[in-house]
Amino acid sequence: MMDSPGDWTATALFSPSKARAQQAQARDWASVESWLAKQYGKKIPAFERNEETLQALLTLATVNEDADDQRGLIERVEKSALSASTAQRPEGEDAYRNLLDSFSKHDHEALDALAGAAVLLDSSNCTRICDRLCELSAERFELSEQLDRTNAQNAAIKSEQSRLERLLAELRADHFQPPPNVLEQTAEWSRSTKQLKAKLAEYDERLGAIRSVASSSPTFEDVSRLAKDVNALQERMKMVSTELSAFDALPSDPKAARAKLEGARKDLRDLTTQRDQLFESLADND
Known part of the structure; x- marks a missing residue:
């Protein structure tokens, strides 16, 4: 039920916002009552x-007034068209009436639709109306395409x-839920981790001690280098032994060895002299 004027005044004194709302409501009721008075006169149900x-009632009044406005515009358009045709030719009104009488129900509906389109598009030029209808059709097609894309995206999102x-x-x-004893397992793993860390530190210390001891021993590279040096010395020793083998026939006494060496040198000189004489004799024979 609506508030009485006394209630409205009392409420307005304590709540300005509610007072404004009630004033707006009162204006709406006044508008509705004015519209009902136009429809029913003094006998409002x-x-x-x-x-x-x-x-x-506000919605109904708004729709009804819009329809009345459109109907009035259509009537004005028809009257202006009739007056224009009558002004041009006196017999135009009779022709217009005869033309309207000859229209079928479908023709009247088409004419009303054309008049309504002219009113809605605010134009009496048929060419302009057609252009505007084409534009609206293109806009409707674009909106339909956008709606289809939106529906497709919506379907993809829902999927x-x-x-x-x-x-x-x-x-x-259930198979993704943690086991019931996960806390105990975590505690056990933590203890095991601490023990392993302690063992790891101990093993690192032992490994460091082993490496320090092993660093004083020869490495593989050292042994390989020494082996190469030994092989080179062995080759050198073979060469020296070969050179010394030529002196194996000499006696161990230095004087005797020197005497034998001098004898060998004398034999070498004699052989050299014989060779030279042979070459000279060969040269004389030539």
């Missing part, structure tokens, strides 16, 4: 006054949402 009724929901449900399944 009785009805329950509440917020839902007010909104319904992805369903997939993610299934994945989430699977992740929440």
